[in-house]
Amino acid sequence: MNAAVLPAVRGKLTAKAPLAPLVWFKSGGPADWLFEPKDAEDLADFLRDLDPAVPVMALGLGSNLIIRDGGFPGVVVRLGKAFAKVEPLDAVTLRCGGGASGILVSSTARDAGIAGFEFLRSIPGTVGGFVRMNGGAYGSEVKDILVEADVVLRTGERRTLATARLGYTYRHSELPEGAVVIGATFRGRPGEPADIQAEMDRISASREAAQPLRSKTGGSTFKNPEGRKAWQLVDEAGCRGLRVGGAEVSEKHTNFLINTGSATSGDIERLGEEVRRRVKAKSGIELEWEIQRVGKAE
Structure with a gap:
């Protein structure tokens, strides 16, 4: 081009x-x-x-x-x-740019005494990403706090979409292909900053203890099937520590894949597909990718 x-x-x-x-x-x-x-x-x-x-x-x-x-x-x-600003609109509502991080949003909410945003502390992404994916953790999801999202469609048209228009399901929205989330309005509930910080600290410590955060990883690889935990299914299928090229299933948390230093994206994706194959053979359950895979194979 x-x-x-x-x-x-x-x-x-x-x-x-x-x-x-x-x-x-x-x-x-x-x-x-x-x-x-x-x-x-x-x-x-x-x-x-x-x-x-x-x-x-x-x-x-x-x-x-x-x-x-x-x-x-x-x-x-x-x-x-230019898209990373976060500001309170009223006592329980934040207006956030699409480029703002989950850490910035949750910290701003804490300082404003707004509870309900603590889980965003654990989502390693931006507003645009977790609005598109209905990001969630520790029992909460974006759809629980989202009022509306401002998007630019692939046609260049700007629209404000209420939560109901986004067709949210588990880790999925019906946001049109090529649309870019440039901002969002979230609503929580009144809270004490000290209590909010304590919950954020609890989440942060839990995440640090359970997940390979200091590795080259992509976060949770597979969606949790109804009533089951993906990591457990992966473990039961004997995939802990499994390797393809430079890619490895984390020993610390088996729903995380790791680039040990030399992995190509092909290694990582092939490892994920091998895990899916082994889980299906062991349990009969077909794991769905949570990680997005885009672009052309080499």
Whole structure:
């Protein structure tokens, strides 16, 4: 895709942009183009004028994502500081930019005395990502606190969608392909900052104890089937420590895959598929990927 056929922008456009440094697994090929818009209007104008055949994908902090080794054949949109603001609207409501992290959102809620956001402390992503995926942890999900989301559709049209319009199910929404979440409004409940901090500390300690947070990983690999825990099924199928190339099933938490240092995205995806095969053979249960896999195989 030649730069001459791309719409003019006020933000930053980078050709053949390496994506591996931007994702948790530290693997995968480049994007044809990486677009960092200056503001919402810049993004809307760009998407409106971009050839409709060109794929578009939003990228947050790069957790929960495998970029295949052939890279992403289109435009990856990354929201920067202009989209990372978080501010209270009233005593229980926050207005958040799509590029704001879960840590920033939960900390702002704590300082404002708003409870119900503590679980976001444990989600390693941005507002845009966890609104799209109905991110959740420790008994709560985004749909429990979301009032509405501001999105730019692939056509460049800007829309505000109420929670009911997003068709939320477990780790899934019906947000249209190529749409970018640029902001969201969340509502919690009154709380004491000290109590909120105590809950955030509990979640943080629990996560640190149970998950391989200091490894190159992508977060939870598979969705929990109804009434079961994915990690347990993986363990029972004898997959703890299983390796393909430089990819390994975590010994600490078996629903996490790890890049031990030399893994390609192909290694990681093949390992995941082998785990799925062994779990199906052992239990009859077909695990569904929670991690998104995008781009071209090499």
